[in-house]
Amino acid sequence: MTVFTEKNGIFIKDTDIDLAKTFDCGQCFRFEKDEDGVFMGVAHSKALRLWERDGGVFIEGITEKEFDGLWRQYFDMDRDYGQVTKALSEFGAVAAAAEKGKGIHILLQDPWETLCSFIISQNNNIPRIKKIINALCALLGKELAEGVYAFPTPEAVVAAGIKGLAPIRSGFRAKYIIDAAEKVVGGLDLEALRTASYEEAIAALCMVKGVGPKVANCVALFGLGHTEAFPVDVWIKRVMDKYFDKDFSPSVFGKNAGIAQQYLFYAERYLS
């Protein structure tokens, strides 16, 4: 991967990232592609526009310094994803997952936003999840540009209260969102869970109402960077039982086990 500075942004050459799959694989709810192939969304309180071009990716309006300071980690550009797909492809039943998932990168998202988003995602479908999150941002988030809103701070959510959240129509999840916001404002240090063990992070996240092992696993993977975890006792077990041999061990994926998990999730709709 090489980064070049251009007139109004940076161009990343020699990367295997596929933006459509990365934004559409269920890890992220805030990016949309327009008819010209431009992806627009908000991450880490910045409005972003980017697109694929000449076998690489152009990101508008950022410098190389900003890329190295934040976006390189956000887009997980320094991992060898070839290793993940190679490991997956060695299991006959899920070789298709490796092929389908090729190009997915695991985004390192803001932990609070990730926690909130996956509380909203529980027992829910992607169109409605996106709708609720967009409504939440428009209601309580800072306006970054015309009609473009940052994800609201936990303080803003606490201030709104459960009645204040009524317009976003999150249903029974509103009380969980409030509890998460109160705990974060009250000192739950999500950043600190990045360096904690996966088990400690899960335990801490499950203290929040509405957060069980599945939601916690998503937050640990997408918001905290726990890419090494492949928890066989949550959702993934269903897929494993279906596609893997009984003696399969996720340890073959090493530090990329959590990423293999996401490839399977993305590909599962194509495996039958």
Added chain:
DNA sequence: TGCCAGGATGATG
């Protein structure tokens, strides 16, 4: 343990 909590969506009758 089983039932319940929005509402969108796609399958089925």
Added chain:
DNA sequence: CATCATCATGGC
């Protein structure tokens, strides 16, 4: 067109 099951679930 109506009805139903499902949803990366958790709480009580």
